[in-house]
Amino acid sequence: DAMVIQNPRYQVTQFGKPVTLSCSQTLNHNVMYWYQQKSSQAPKLLFHYYDKDFNNEADTPDNFQSRRPNTSFCFLDIRSPGLGDAAMYLCATSRVSFGGHLNEKLFFGSGTQLSVL
Amino acid sequence: GNSVTQMEGPVTLSEEAFLTINCTYTATGYPSLFWYVQYPGEGLQLLLKATKADDKGSNKGFEATYRKETTSFHLEKGSVQVSDSAVYFCALTSTKTSYDKVIFGPGTSLSVIP
Numbered sequence: 001d002a003m004v005i006q007n008p009r010y011q012v013t014q015f016g017k018p019v020t021l022s023c024s025q026t027l028n029h030n031v032m033y034w035y036q037q038k039s040s041q042a043p044k045l046l047f048h049y050y051d052k053d054f055n056n057e058a059d060t061p062d063n064f065q066s067r068r069p070n071t072s073f074c075f076l077d078i079r080s081p082g083l084g085d086a087a088m089y090l091c092a093t094s095r096v097s098f099g100g101h102l103n104e105k106l107f108f109g110s111g112t113q114l115s116v117l
Numbered sequence: 118g119n120s121v122t123q124m125e126g127p128v129t130l131s132e133e134a135f136l137t138i139n140c141t142y143t144a145t146g147y148p149s150l151f152w153y154v155q156y157p158g159e160g161l162q163l164l165l166k167a168t169k170a171d172d173k174g175s176n177k178g179f180e181a182t183y184r185k186e187t188t189s190f191h192l193e194k195g196s197v198q199v200s201d202s203a204v205y206f207c208a209l210t211s212t213k214t215s216y217d218k219v220i221f222g223p224g225t226s227l228s229v230i231p
Contacts, residue, residue, distance in 0.1 A: 004160075040224070042222060106219060
């Protein structure tokens with residue numbers, strides 16, 4: 001029944017070694033988001049896709065990239081992870097209606113906990 | 118800009134105690150307001166929402182009323198259970214700005230002890 005699935009649940013990488021986190025959804029939602037959540041902090045939006053259109057937050061480091069090859073899948077690529085990138089990464093989806101208003105909920109995956117050694 | 122402020126935690130309560138978690142916001146336009154809950158080791162899930170002033174959202178015994186005059190959306194529950202132990206996030210989206218912005222507060226950790 002899982003609707004937003006993130007793999008892996010835990011990911012360990014080495015300092016500077018590229019890593020990819022994946023997210024898939026069975027909801028057919030048109031918007032997919034990536035959030036970074038550090039311990040005891042609010043989730044921070046990194047970027048999102050509205051269909052195929054990529055929208056980056058102004059303060060998201062260039063080290064973070066994303067791909068959405070189709071409606072169901074979205075990937076987060078960290079090109080050169082630093083110690084400060086250790087965090088929980090949350091994928092979320094939503095359906096945004098024509099006109100762009102979001103007043104419905106986000107559906108979150110369980111997250112991927114990234115450790116950088 | 119838009120922002121959300123929550124009372125600091127952690128909050129520790131005994132089972133069956135009354136819960137209030139304060140949330141205030143700053144926003145342009147007429148935001149929709151949400152409470153999300155995050156159980157240990159899981160992602161966030163929507164607890165309740167309100168989309169216009171004076172609306173009351175409710176779910177699983179939790180309630181929150183959208184108060185435009187005080188720009189608040191306080192979360193309440195009359196009798197908490199151990200299973201309510203989690204982190205609670207107040208959030209908003211503004212219908213007058215870009216649809217994509219879901220602004221989360223810093224979260225309030227709740228521990229309920231038997």
